[in-house]
Amino acid sequence: xxxxxxxxxxxxxxxxxxxxxxxxxxxxxxxxxxxxxxxxxxxxxxxxxxxxxxxxxxxxxxxxxxxxxxxxxxxxxxxxxxxxxxxxxxxxxxxxxxxxxxxxxxxxxxxxxxx
Amino acid sequence: xxxxxxxxxxxxxxxxxxxxxxxxxxxxxxxxxxxxxxxxxxxxxxxxxxxxxxxxxxxxxxxxxxxxxxxxxxxxxxxxxxxxxxxxxxxxxxxxxxxxxxxxxxxxxxxxxx
Numbered sequence: 571x572x573x574x575x576x577x578x579x580x581x582x583x584x585x586x587x588x589x590x591x592x593x594x595x596x597x598x599x600x601x602x603x604x605x606x607x608x609x610x611x612x613x614x615x616x617x618x619x620x621x622x623x624x625x626x627x628x629x630x631x632x633x634x635x636x637x638x639x640x641x642x643x644x645x646x647x648x649x650x651x652x653x654x655x656x657x658x659x660x661x662x663x664x665x666x667x668x669x670x671x672x673x674x675x676x677x678x679x680x681x682x683x684x685x
Numbered sequence: 686x687x688x689x690x691x692x693x694x695x696x697x698x699x700x701x702x703x704x705x706x707x708x709x710x711x712x713x714x715x716x717x718x719x720x721x722x723x724x725x726x727x728x729x730x731x732x733x734x735x736x737x738x739x740x741x742x743x744x745x746x747x748x749x750x751x752x753x754x755x756x757x758x759x760x761x762x763x764x765x766x767x768x769x770x771x772x773x774x775x776x777x778x779x780x781x782x783x784x785x786x787x788x789x790x791x792x793x794x795x796x797x798x799x
Contacts, residue, residue, distance in 0.1 A: 601785050610694070612776060613789040620785055628786070660730065664785075672718045672737075672780055674787055676730035 573597070576661050576677035583684050589648040591680050593661030600666040602644035603674065604628075604636065607658040616659075619644055620666065651684045658682075689779050691790035698767045699798050705752075706762045706793050708777030714738075716782035719753065719760045724792075725773040733775070736760065738782075764795075772797045 577592035595602065601620050605613040605628075615628030617636040625636050633655060637645045644663075648655055658681050662674040688711045698704035710719070721733040736744045736753050743751050748768075752761045764771055777790040 603785075603787075605789075610791055612689075612691075612791040615786060618785055626785070658728070662730075666785075673720060673732050673735060674730075676722075679728040 574661055574663055574675050574677040576659075576680050578680050579678065581680055581682045583648075583651050583682065585652060585684055587648075587651045587684075589651045589682065589684075591646040591648075591659055591661075591682070593644045593646070593677055594642050595644075595661075595663040595675070596642065597663070597675070598641065599663035599675070600641070601664045602638065603662040603664075604634075604644065604646045605660045605662065606630065607660055607679070613660060616646065651682075653684050656682060656684045689777055689788050689790040691775075691777055691793050693793045694791070695794045695796070697796040697798060698764070698771075700767055700769060702767055703763060703765045704767055704795065706764075706775050706777075706795070708760045708762070708790055710758050710760065710777070710779045710788075712758065712779065712781070714781050718780045718782070719751075720778040720780070720787075721749070721751070721760075721762045722776045722778060722789075723771075723773045724776065725770075730776070734762065767797050769797050769799060771795060 574595045603618040604616045619625045619638040635647045661677040690709045717738045719736045723731045734746045748765045750763045774792045780787040
């Protein structure tokens with residue numbers, strides 16, 4: 571089974587802090603994603619990466635950046651956290667090729683509160 | 686842009702009964718995938734069922750089946766013999782065939798009454 575691990579289940583940060591959310595997958599997936607989940611809005615894509623050091627903006631990249639220095643690790647960075655970034659953050663990964671390339675495999679989520 | 690609409694924010698079903706969750710999507714593509722994901726209170730998103738758009742036959746996974754109407758751009762999920770463990774948020778999702786991006790609906794919260 572694919573395992574996607576997010577380093578923190580809950581985080582509480584102060585406004586203006588720099589925040590790092592870490593995600594690691596163990597199945598050699600090329601694609602990795604960061605989504606934000608808010609009630610009534612579903613999941614919205616922040617950034618994704620299809621290879622080491624490669625990244626693409628999703629629908630809501632403002633206020634976020636990402637880093638992918640190694641294939642298995644994809645970090646989401648909040649340069650200066652704001653209260654409107656209080657949310658659930660979900661990391662996911664997938665293959666690029668093959669029969670099983672379509673589904674995303676998700677981590678357990680990080681619930682971030684910015685005060 | 687592709688959009689996914691789940692018009693039922695909440696649904697409830699009696700244990701052992703059948704419930705259908707609705708999903709519509711908007712796309713101009715002909716090749717794509719559709720998914721239903723389940724998110725229980727543990728927050729782990731679990732793939733319930735997937736459908737390839739080129740397949741006319743509706744996908745089935747045990748008690749879960751879909752009604753895929755390509756022309757109507759409709760993709761509903763039927764849960765038969767509902768169990769207490771089916772209580773969760775259910776998300777419908779769309780992914781274009783050769784695209785990395787997956788689009789999600791707003792979700793439907795399913796309650797199962799004993």
